Amino acid sequence: MENLRIYLVLHNLEMYLPLLENLIFHVGMISDFGQIVRWNSELKMQWTSALSSSSFFNFKGPKYFQINSLQFEIGMTLFLYGAILQERALEVLPADLVQSATLFREAAGVFHHLAHKVLPILQYSLTAERPPEVVSSVSTVMSLICLAEAQAVTTKRAEEKGTTVGLLAKLHHGVAELLDEAAGVLNTASRDCNDISSRIVEFISCCKALHELKSKKYFAESLKIANQFGAAIGVLRVALVDVKKKKMPGEESWKYVLKEEIDKFAELLRKHEHENEFVWHEKVPSEDELPEPEGNKIASIIPYQPKRWERQLAFKI
Numbered sequence: 001m002e003n004l005r006i007y008l009v010l011h012n013l014e015m016y017l018p019l020l021e022n023l024i025f026h027v028g029m030i031s032d033f034g035q036i037v038r039w040n041s042e043l044k045m046q047w048t049s050a051l052s053s054s055s056f057f058n059f060k061g062p063k064y065f066q067i068n069s070l071q072f073e074i075g076m077t078l079f080l081y082g083a084i085l086q087e088r089a090l091e092v093l094p095a096d097l098v099q100s101a102t103l104f105r106e107a108a109g110v111f112h113h114l115a116h117k118v119l120p121i122l123q124y125s126l127t128a129e130r131p132p133e134v135v136s137s138v139s140t141v142m143s144l145i146c147l148a149e150a151q152a153v154t155t156k157r158a159e160e161k162g163t164t165v166g167l168l169a170k171l172h173h174g175v176a177e178l179l180d181e182a183a184g185v186l187n188t189a190s191r192d193c194n195d196i197s198s199r200i201v202e203f204i205s206c207c208k209a210l211h212e213l214k215s216k217k218y219f220a221e222s223l224k225i226a227n228q229f230g231a232a233i234g235v236l237r238v239a240l241v242d243v244k245k246k247k248m249p250g251e252e253s254w255k256y257v258l259k260e261e262i263d264k265f266a267e268l269l270r271k272h273e274h275e276n277e278f279v280w281h282e283k284v285p286s287e288d289e290l291p292e293p294e295g296n297k298i299a300s301i302i303p304y305q306p307k308r309w310e311r312q313l314a315f316k317i
Contacts, residue, residue, distance in 0.1 A: 006088050013081045020077065021308040024070050043068045047076045049131035050083065051138065053197045065131045071122040072134065078118060078304075079133040079142075082110035086146055089153075097157045104150035105302040111143035113304040132196045137189035143301065144182035145204065151175045151299035152211065166222040170296035172215035177295040179208040202249040206258055209243050213261050217268065219293040229272075230282035234290045236269040 048062040089103035119136040132138045155171040183204050190196055216239035220232040243262055249255050276282055 003091065006084060006091060009084050010081075010088065013077065013084065017074075017077060017081065018307040018309040020070070020074050021306050022310070024074060025308055027070060043070070043073070045073050047072075047131065047133075049133055049195075051132040051197055051200060052195045065129070067122075067125060067130065067134070069122060069125045071118065071125070075114060075118050075122055075134050076131070078110055078114050079139065082107045082114070082139075082142060082146070085110065086142075086149070089146075089149065093153065097153050097160075101150045101153040101157075101299075102302070104146045104153065105299065106304070108143045108146035108150065108299075109301040109304040111139045111146060112301050113306070115139035115143065130193065132189070132193045135189055135193045137185050137192060138196070141182045141186045141189060141200070141204075144178050144185065147297075147299045147301065148175050148178035148182065148207065148211075151178065151297065152207075154299060164222075165218040165225070167296070169215050169218035169222060169293045171298070172211045172218065173293045173295035174297040174299075175211040176208050176215060178297060178299070179204050179211070183208070199251070202251065202254070205246065206249040206251075206254045209246055210258055210261055213239060213243055213265050215293050217265060219291075220268075220272070223291070224272075229276055229280045230284045231290060233269070233272050233276055233282075234284045234287070236265070236272060237284070238287050238290060240265055240269055 044066065045068070046064040046066045048064055052063065085103050085107035089100045089107065092103065093100040115136045119134060119139060122134055123136075126134060151171065152175050155168065155175065158171060159168060183201075186196070186201065186204065216235055220235045223229075223232040223235065240262070243265075249258065276284075
C-alpha cells in the first residue's frame, strides 16, 4: 500500500506541475499588474509544513500557512515533489542501488532549482510568518542532504563490489563533507526562519557522525595495509572519543543505528590494540601527528527541467 501511495502522489504531482507552470506562464503575459495582484489576493492557498517546529508541537492541530501568490503554490508543490522523490529513493534502496542513487540525485536537482530559480522570485511577497520550505537556503540544505544520500548509496554499491578501502574511506568522508556543508547552510537558514524543526539538525548530525566513523574505519584499514599499525590505532581512538562527545539523536531508530556502529567501532579498536600489544608493539602517534583522510565528493545533481503543457488560456479581465 505504501508503494502505491508514493507512486500515486508522484504521478499526481507530475501531472499537476506542468499545468501550474502553464498557468504561471500565461498570467505573466498579462500587462495589467493590478489585475494580477487582485487575482493573487483571492487565491487563498494554504499549506502545512513538514519542517516547521510548530507542526510537531501544535496541540491544536496542523498549522496552516497562506501566501497569496502562484509562486508560493509552485514553490511548495516542488518542495513536496523533491521530498517524495527522496522518499521513493529510500523505498527502492534495498532492491536497486542504482535507481535509488538516481532518484536522490533527481531530488537534489529539484531542490537546487527551487533554491536558485523559484524561491528568489517569491521573497518580495513573503510575510514574517512563513514556512521553512519557502526559504531558499532550506532548499539548498535539502539538495545537499539528497546529494549526500546519493553518494552514500553509491558508496554502499562500491562496498558490495569490493572497492579498495582507501577509496571507500574517501567516499564516506565525502558524504560527511556534504553533510557538514548542509549543517553550515542550515545555520544560516535558521537566522532567516527560526521555526525550523530540530529533527533536521539531528538527522544531519547523526548521518555525519555515522559516515565519519565509517570513513575512519576504512582509513585505519588502509594505514594498516601500509604497515602503519600505530597510526591506524590512533585514528580509531580519536574517532571513537570524538563521536562519544556528540549528543545522541532523540529519534530511537537513529540512536540505535549510531549506537550499533559505535559498538562495532569500539570492538574493532579493542582488537587492534590487543594485536599491537602482542604482535606489532608499534608506538601510537599523538593526535596532532595523525594523518587525516581526504574526502571525495562524486555525487552530482540531475538538473530539474520544468515542463509546461502548451494549452492556451483565456482570462476574464
